[in-house]
Amino acid sequence: MSFDKKHNSGDHASTSQPEERGVMFGANESEEGSGFCSVVLTGFSYILVVVFFPISLFVCIKVVQEYERAVIFRLGRLLSGGAKGPGIFFVLPCIEDYTKVDLRTVTFDIPPQEVLTRDSVTVSVDAVVYYRIYNPTVSVANVANAAHSTQLLAQTTLRNVLGTKNLGEILSDRDQISESMQTALDDATDRWGIKVERVEIKDVRLPIQLQRAMAAEAEASREARAKVIAAEGEQKASRALKEAADIMVESPAALQLRYLQTLNSISAEKNSTIIFPLPMELMKSFMK
Incomplete structure (x- = not known):
């Protein structure tokens, strides 16, 4: 003691x-x-x-x-x-x-709270709190019902903390929000002889319309990234083809070897019809 x-x-x-x-x-x-x-x-x-x-x-x-x-x-x-x-x-x-x-650690669930975030989005958030009584005399003498008072204070603290956050921060920074809630609750319940050990946010529920809007936004973002990646691939392929064409212009035999490679690939597939590409350079003499 x-x-x-x-x-x-x-x-x-x-x-x-x-x-x-x-x-x-x-x-x-x-x-x-x-x-x-x-x-x-x-x-x-x-x-x-x-x-x-x-x-x-x-x-x-x-x-x-x-x-x-x-x-x-x-x-x-x-x-x-x-x-x-x-x-x-x-x-x-x-x-x-x-x-x-009772000095053992006690847990209780914070009922889902309808919170209006800083960017004017309504979300429903619930959490769980772990606390214990470390000073029995103070917990009996200074507060009428320590457990009930802690539960009500936890609900109010959850609403106050989440009201200062954007929706993106609530969805991504749960650990930071839990730590700030734990610090605020521990400071408030210290004079009651109560130690708040841990606060965890269990679930964040969004309205159905907002879920559909976020899903459409994510799908559009993925499609945009896919088009950008495809365009970059076409650009790199065209550069590679240009370099290959420059090499074949300097060495006409390379083009003939490429034709033979193509014929070899077609014959390996056991096709009944073989399309033989005719170089345009052979037709220049006839065209003159």
């Missing part, structure tokens, strides 16, 4: 007066302000325990698990020494009441 005490002392200067009082009760080792009535009732409770012993043991002895802590109130005031547990602890009848606090 030494960590909890240090944290409570640090929050003493940054919280309001009601919160300071709750934190100080969780950290102080002395019971200040105990009046005469409190002393009398406490002594009467001890007498009841002794008179009805050993039956009173069934009422006074309580047990909490390893992952639980018990925050004890005596006559409405936090008992000194902080939270009790794990194991066996003693509760005086009639004047003491206790609250069990």
Whole structure:
């Protein structure tokens, strides 16, 4: 419990007066302000325990698990020494009441939130939050319902964070959005004794019309890229053909060899008809 005490002392200067009082009760080792009535009732409770012993043991002895802590109130005031547990602890009848606090990591789903992005697009986003209670005394004394308060704050934080992002940023920068949400939630719930460990965006749902528009845009973009690639291929092919033609002009025998290669390729396919290309240079003498 030494960590909890240090944290409570640090929050003493940054919280309001009601919160300071709750934190100080969780950290102080002395019971200040105990009046005469409190002393009398406490002594009467001890007498009841002794008179009805050993039956009173069934009422006074309580047990909490390893992952639980018990925050004890005596006559409405936090008992000194902080939270009790794990194991066996003693509760005086009639004047003491206790609250069990689970220290395990808890998860909850944020319901789908209709969010208007910065570029005026309506999307539905849901997420999941992982948190745990690290200071049982503060979580009981400073907030009425720590779990419910954290859930409501997570919904509001999700809407506020996504409202400052464009649609493209929401779809591509989920890790950054999750980290910013986790930081904002952790800062807000620190005075409640709650540590937000992780926030993950589960799904982003777009309107059907917007999905169709994005699909048409992506298809048009792919077609445009395909046409550009085909044009670049034609350009490179024409340059290669030009270079080949220049080489054949310098060496007429290369053209004849190319004809023979073509005939060899046609004959290998076992065609019944062979088309023999006639060079135009052979017809020049007849044309003259």
